[in-house]
Amino acid sequence: MNNVIELNRVSKNYGSSRGVLDLNVGIAEGQITGLLGPNGCGKTTLIKLIMGLLQPDTGEVRLAGKAPRESLHLVSYLPEKTYLRDSITMKEAFDVFTAFYVDFSVERARHILSEFRIEERIPLRNMSKGMQEKAQLSLVMGRECPLYILDEPMGGVDPLSRETILREILQNYHPGSAMLLSTHLVSEVESIFERVLFMDEGRIIEDVEVEKIRMEENMSIDAYFRKIYKNKENRHVG
């Protein structure tokens, strides 16, 4: 299987304690990978490095075997914070995406939006935070790409909406594609992961297959997650 994303010894230092250190990871085709860890652990930095929005100090990032800048058209990206202006309606956003991306299907995006029960003619600023996230997800999942990167796609939505969002992600995700999804809501999302990366203080501290954890530890990923970070805390105290 080919790796869509490859990071070799990637470090990025912001001068403060934030940043990432010596990241080595490959994400294969056809895999949904979870990126987990507490706030400020480096998840968004890792994603920005993959997207070429940040340049590593040392090491190398490859996207579909090339520099990120040359492969960005292969990625459908949901950023943590929106880049859309707040006066835009989804109807307008669909036009922009149609013009920008050959892999964007307006029919599919429209279908997803209607599943979320959102009107095309409402400007973004008149939507609740949860509606805005869903609206943007319809754009991201409306594209047919080898790689989807979703940075906290369920941050501001209620539990019922999370289910709808998960279902839309699964329905519109292409079996051969890769997906990297960052979240702090482990128990709600763990069933869609095949593999998870745990980050802490800028490092990837664990890289595990989820069914293996369930099999060998008799633990949910959520429980495993809690165990890892609790152990770390105890070490700090002791």
Place this chain on the structure above:
Amino acid sequence: MSYPFNNEQPIYLQLIDIYKQKFVRGELMDGDQLPSVREVAMIYGVNPNTVQKAFSELDRDGFTKSERTAGRFVTLTQEQRKVLQEEMARQYLGDFLDKMRALGIDRQDIHRMIGEERE
């Protein structure tokens, strides 16, 4: 979407169990088509590769057969269905008895409780 899984056990094993139950109940009979991997992933909200793993296992154990383009079909005679039913019932019964023993309840009390439950 209802989520019937316990996240502390491998989901693919629970999926296999759900499908075997459907075979035993006769909800899916010999020759019936199974939904696609993607549909099942969506219905339950689980990873498509996990569903694929469960289905491959059902294929390997001879409960289903995947035909290249047409889909995946149940291959289970009436006799095989009975055998599977018996086998699963015994397994569930064993699990149940283990739990009762863990509570220190003896066989006689189990019988009594089942009797009371029926009324």
